[in-house]
Amino acid sequence: MSICFAVLLFAVSGVRAPAEDGYRLWMRYDTLADANAQAWRSSINTVVIPGDSPTMRAILAELVPALSGLLGKSIAASANNTLADGTLVVGTPSTSSAIASLQLRDALAKVGDEGFLIRSEKIDGRSVTVIAASTELGALYGAFHFLRLVQTQPASGNLNISEKPRFLFRLLNHWDNLDGSIERGYAGQSLWKWNELPGTIDPRLTDYARASASLGINGAVLNNVNADAKSLTPEYLRKAAAIADVFRPYGVRVYLVPRFSAPIEIDGLETADPLDPKVAAWWKAKTDEIYKLIPDFGGYLVKANSEGQPGPMTYGRTHADGANMLAAAVARYGGIVMWRAFIYDPVPGSDRAAEAYNTLKPFDGKFAPNVILQVKNGPVDFMPREPFHPIFGSMPHTQVMPEVQITQEYLGHSNSIAFLATMWREFLDSDTYAKGPGSTVTRVVDGRLYGQTLTAIAGVANTGDDRNWTGHHLAQANWFAYGRLAWNPDMSAREIADEWTEMTLTHDRKSVDEIVRLLLESREAVVNYEMPLGLAHLMDNPHYGPGPWGYPVARPDWSPVYYHRAANDGIGFDRTATGTNAVAQYHEPLRSRYADLSTCPDDMLLWFHHVPWTYKMRSGRTLWDELCLRYQRGVDWTGDARKRWDALAGIIDAERHTAVARKLVIQQRDAKWWRDAGLLYFQTFSKQPFPADVDQPTRTLDEVKALDDYGHPQKAKK
Numbered sequence: 001m002s003i004c005f006a007v008l009l010f011a012v013s014g015v016r017a018p019a020e021d022g023y024r025l026w027m028r029y030d031t032l033a034d035a036n037a038q039a040w041r042s043s044i045n046t047v048v049i050p051g052d053s054p055t056m057r058a059i060l061a062e063l064v065p066a067l068s069g070l071l072g073k074s075i076a077a078s079a080n081n082t083l084a085d086g087t088l089v090v091g092t093p094s095t096s097s098a099i100a101s102l103q104l105r106d107a108l109a110k111v112g113d114e115g116f117l118i119r120s121e122k123i124d125g126r127s128v129t130v131i132a133a134s135t136e137l138g139a140l141y142g143a144f145h146f147l148r149l150v151q152t153q154p155a156s157g158n159l160n161i162s163e164k165p166r167f168l169f170r171l172l173n174h175w176d177n178l179d180g181s182i183e184r185g186y187a188g189q190s191l192w193k194w195n196e197l198p199g200t201i202d203p204r205l206t207d208y209a210r211a212s213a214s215l216g217i218n219g220a221v222l223n224n225v226n227a228d229a230k231s232l233t234p235e236y237l238r239k240a241a242a243i244a245d246v247f248r249p250y251g252v253r254v255y256l257v258p259r260f261s262a263p264i265e266i267d268g269l270e271t272a273d274p275l276d277p278k279v280a281a282w283w284k285a286k287t288d289e290i291y292k293l294i295p296d297f298g299g300y301l302v303k304a305n306s307e308g309q310p311g312p313m314t315y316g317r318t319h320a321d322g323a324n325m326l327a328a329a330v331a332r333y334g335g336i337v338m339w340r341a342f343i344y345d346p347v348p349g350s351d352r353a354a355e356a357y358n359t360l361k362p363f364d365g366k367f368a369p370n371v372i373l374q375v376k377n378g379p380v381d382f383m384p385r386e387p388f389h390p391i392f393g394s395m396p397h398t399q400v401m402p403e404v405q406i407t408q409e410y411l412g413h414s415n416s417i418a419f420l421a422t423m424w425r426e427f428l429d430s431d432t433y434a435k436g437p438g439s440t441v442t443r444v445v446d447g448r449l450y451g452q453t454l455t456a457i458a459g460v461a462n463t464g465d466d467r468n469w470t471g472h473h474l475a476q477a478n479w480f481a482y483g484r485l486a487w488n489p490d491m492s493a494r495e496i497a498d499e500w501t502e503m504t505l506t507h508d509r510k511s512v513d514e515i516v517r518l519l520l521e522s523r524e525a526v527v528n529y530e531m532p533l534g535l536a537h538l539m540d541n542p543h544y545g546p547g548p549w550g551y552p553v554a555r556p557d558w559s560p561v562y563y564h565r566a567a568n569d570g571i572g573f574d575r576t577a578t579g580t581n582a583v584a585q586y587h588e589p590l591r592s593r594y595a596d597l598s599t600c601p602d603d604m605l606l607w608f609h610h611v612p613w614t615y616k617m618r619s620g621r622t623l624w625d626e627l628c629l630r631y632q633r634g635v636d637w638t639g640d641a642r643k644r645w646d647a648l649a650g651i652i653d654a655e656r657h658t659a660v661a662r663k664l665v666i667q668q669r670d671a672k673w674w675r676d677a678g679l680l681y682f683q684t685f686s687k688q689p690f691p692a693d694v695d696q697p698t699r700t701l702d703e704v705k706a707l708d709d710y711g712h713p714q715k716a717k718k
C-alpha cells in the first residue's frame with residue numbers, strides 16, 4: 001500500500017491505527033474478525049458493573065473499551081442492575097443484586113478470596129453472563145479471564161468456569177536500582193522513575209499494574225535484592241507509597257528489599273546484629289513507618305550474606321535469627337519475609353551447587369510462620385538448564401517458594417528468543433521423590449506435600465521502560481508465561497504459548513501454530529548452542545557471550561573453568577561420591593539415577609559427571625561428537641527460525657515482524673559465536689576433529705577470544 005493511500009484510508013475512516021510498537025502487550029483489543037468473533041459479538045451487548053470503588057472503576061475502564069474493541073461494536077455500561085439479554089454482569093454478592101440472587105455462596109467459598117466464577121445464567125428470563133467473586137479483586141481477575149476467553153476460545157452460551165490461584169503470593173521481583181538502572185535488565189531503565197516520584201506519576205505505572213493484574217500477579221518487589229539502604233529512608237518510602245497507590249486498585253501490593261545493615265547506614269546504630277534489642281526495635285519502628293504510608297505493604301525480600309551483602313552472619317548470627325527478627329516486625333501487620341536461599345561462600349574446595357542446602361537445611365523448622373524461603377529453581381544460578389534445587393523436598397518444616405528468572409540473564413538478554421515456560425514446566429514437574437514418586441516440585445511448593453500455608457512464587461522481572469516493555473517483542477511471552485503459571489502451575493507450555501500468541505500477534509491459526517512451535521523449541525535451542533549436556537556457567541562477564549576459557553574474576557566459583565573442568569581426560573563436574581557428592585542431596589531413586597553414569601539423563605550428564613571425551617553416549621556417538629552435534633543443532637535452529645519467521649511477513653504487522661527478524665539475525669550470529677567458542681576451546685583438550693555433519697568454524701580460537709563482550713570485533717581484549 002502506498003503511503004498516500006494509507007494516510008487517506010485513516011483520514012476517511014477517522015481511525016488511527018495504533019503504533020505496533022508492542023506497548024499494548026497482550027491487551028490489544030483490536031476487533032476480532034473470524035466467525036467465532038461473530039458468536040461472541042451476539043452474546044454480549046452491555047456490561048453492568050455496579051459499585052464505585054477504585055477496583056470496580058478499573059474493571060469498567062478495562063471491560064468497556066476492551067469489549068467494544070474486540071467485538072467491533074459499542075458496548076454500553078451501566079451501574080444499575082437492569083438486565084437484558086446479552087448483559088455481562090460483574091461483581092460480588094454485595095455489589096450486585098443480580099449476583100446475590102444467584103445464591104453462589106458455596107461456589108464462591110470454594111474459589112476463595114481471589115478466585116471467580118464465570119457463568120452463563122438466566123436471570124428473570126434474561127440470558128446473561130456473570131463474572132462473580134467474593135471480592136472486587138476476584139471480579140477484576142475474572143474480567144481479565146473473560147477477555148482472554150473472548151480472544152482465544154470459541155464462544156459459548158454455556159459458560160461454567162471456576163478459577164482460583166494456586167499460590168497465595170504471586171510476585172514479580174524487580175532488580176531496580178534507585179538511580180534508574182536495572183541489575184540484569186535488558187529493556188531500558190526502571191519503570192519506577194524514582195527521581196520523579198512522588199510528585200510526578202508516570203501513567204505507565206497503571207499499565208504495568210493492569211498487565212500484572214491481567215495475569216493475576218499480586219505483588220511487586222520494587223528494589224534490587226542488592227539493596228541500597230536509602231530505599232528505606234522517609235524520602236524513598238514516600239516514593240514507594242506513591243507507587244503503591246497506583247497499584248492498589250489492581251491488587252498489586254508492594255514489597256521492599258531492606259539492606260540488612262540499614263540501621264547503621266540510615267540511623268547510625270552501632271550494629272545490625274539481629275539479636276540486639278535496639279536493632280529489633282529499629283526494624284519495628286521502621287516497619288511501623290512503612291505501614292503508616294502503605295497500609296497494605298506486603299513485606300520484605302532479603303538477600304543476606306550472599307555475594308557481599310550484609311546479613312546476620314556478619315554479626316555471628318544465623319539466617320534464622322535474621323529472618324525471624326524481620327518477621328516479627330511485619331507479623332503485626334500480616335506481612336511476610338521472603339528470605340533468599342541464594343547463599344554461597346567462597347570456601348576453598350567447596351561446590352557452589354551444594355552450599356545453600358548445606359547452610360540452610362540445619363535450620364529446617366526454625367523459621368517463623370511468616371517466613372518463606374525463596375529458592376532459585378536450580379542450585380547454581382538460573383542457567384539455561386540445571387537440575388531442580390535440592391532444597392525443594394528437603395526442608396519439610398520450612399515454607400519454601402520458587403524464584404525463577406524471567407529476565408534472560410543467561411539466555412541471550414533481550415536479543416534472543418528463549419520461551420521460558422518450557423524450562424519452568426520442566427522444573428515444576430521435576431519429581432523430588434521426597435515422599436515417594438509424584439512428589440513434584442509443584443506439590444512441594446503449592447502446599448500439597450507438606451501442607452505449608454503461605455504459598456508463593458517469584459519471578460525476576462524482564463520489564464523496563466523500553467516502549468515494548470521487554471526489549472524483545474517475544475520476551476513479553478515470558479512475563480505472560482510466568483503470570484499464567486503463578487496462577488496455575490499445571491498449565492502446559494503449549495497452552496500458554498498459544499494464548500499469548502493469539503492475544504499478542506495474530507489469530508491466523510496456521511501462523512499461531514508456527515509461532516507456538518518456534519516458542520516451544522526456542523529454549524532447548526539456546527541450551528544447545530550455549531551449554532549443552534548439563535554444562536553450566538560458560539558465559540563471559542556481562543553474562544551474554546561465551547567465555548569458557550575463563551577470565552579474571554574475584555572468586556573461582558565465578559569462573560567458567562570451575563564449572564566445566566575440561567581437561568585432557570574429559571569434561572564435566574563430578575558431583576558423585578568420587579567428587580563433591582552433591583548428588584547425595586537428592587532423594588532416592590533420583591540420587592542413584594543421577595549418580596550412575598549409565599542412568600544419568602544426557603541433559604544432566606556433565607552437571608553430575610566428569611566424562612571421558614571418548615565415552616559412548618546413548619546415541620552411539622562419542623561424548624565429543626555428541627557435544628559438537630548439540631552445538632550445531634542449536635545453531636541450525638537459529639537459521640531455521642529466521643526462515644520460518646520471515647515467512648510470517650504480512651501476517652504480523654511490519655513493525656514487530658521486522659524488529660523480531662532483526663533480533664533473529666543477532667541470535668544466529670550469537671549462536672555461531674557460542675558454538676565456535678565452545679568447540680574450538682574444548683577441542684584443545686579433546687584433541688578430536690569435528691564430526692562431518694558439524695560446520696567447521698571459519699575462525700580461530702584466538703579470533704573468537706578477541707571479540708568484545710557483545711560479539712563484535714575489537715582491537716585487543718583478554
Ligand code: GCU
Nearest residue numbers: 183184225226303342381409
Ligand atoms: C546472579 C546475578 C546477580 C544477582 C544474583 C542474585 O548472580 O548475576 O546480578 O544479584 O544472581 O540473584 O542475587
